[in-house]
Amino acid sequence: MNKICMTEDIPEREARSFDIENGDIIFITQRDGNFFAYQNLCPHLQTELEFLENQFLDQDQEYIQCSTHGALFEVESGKCIFGPCEGDSLEKVAIKVHSDGGIYLEDQ
Numbered sequence: 001m002n003k004i005c006m007t008e009d010i011p012e013r014e015a016r017s018f019d020i021e022n023g024d025i026i027f028i029t030q031r032d033g034n035f036f037a038y039q040n041l042c043p044h045l046q047t048e049l050e051f052l053e054n055q056f057l058d059q060d061q062e063y064i065q066c067s068t069h070g071a072l073f074e075v076e077s078g079k080c081i082f083g084p085c086e087g088d089s090l091e092k093v094a095i096k097v098h099s100d101g102g103i104y105l106e107d108q
C-alpha cells in the first residue's frame with residue numbers, strides 16, 4: 001500500500017492536494033475526524049477544482065467548492081448539491097488510515 005501523508009498533515013476542515021504514483025492528482029480533507037479523498041477534477045468541465053493552493057473548501061469550510069463556476073460538493077459523499085453539475089459527484093479515492101497515523105491509498 002502506498003502512503004500518501006500523515007493524518008496531522010490535514011487539519012480538520014482543511015484540505016491538501018497530492019500527486020500520486022499513477023499520475024493522478026487527488027486531495028484529502030478532514031471532517032469530524034474522518035478523512036475523505038477525491039480526484040482533483042470537477043465533473044462539470046474536468047478541470048482542477050482549486051485556484052489557490054490547497055483551497056478546496058468554500059468560505060465557511062462547509063463544502064468542497066470548484067473555483068471555476070462555484071459548484072458545491074458535500075465533503076462526505078462528493079455529491080454536487082449546487083452549481084452547473086448538480087447531481088454529479090466527485091470521483092472518490094479509496095484511502096485507509098492506519099494505526100501508525102499514516103493515510104494510505106487502498107489497493108484497487
Ligand code: FES
Pocket residue numbers: 042043044045046047066067068069070071083084085
Ligand atoms: S468547472 Fe467546476 S463548476 Fe464549472
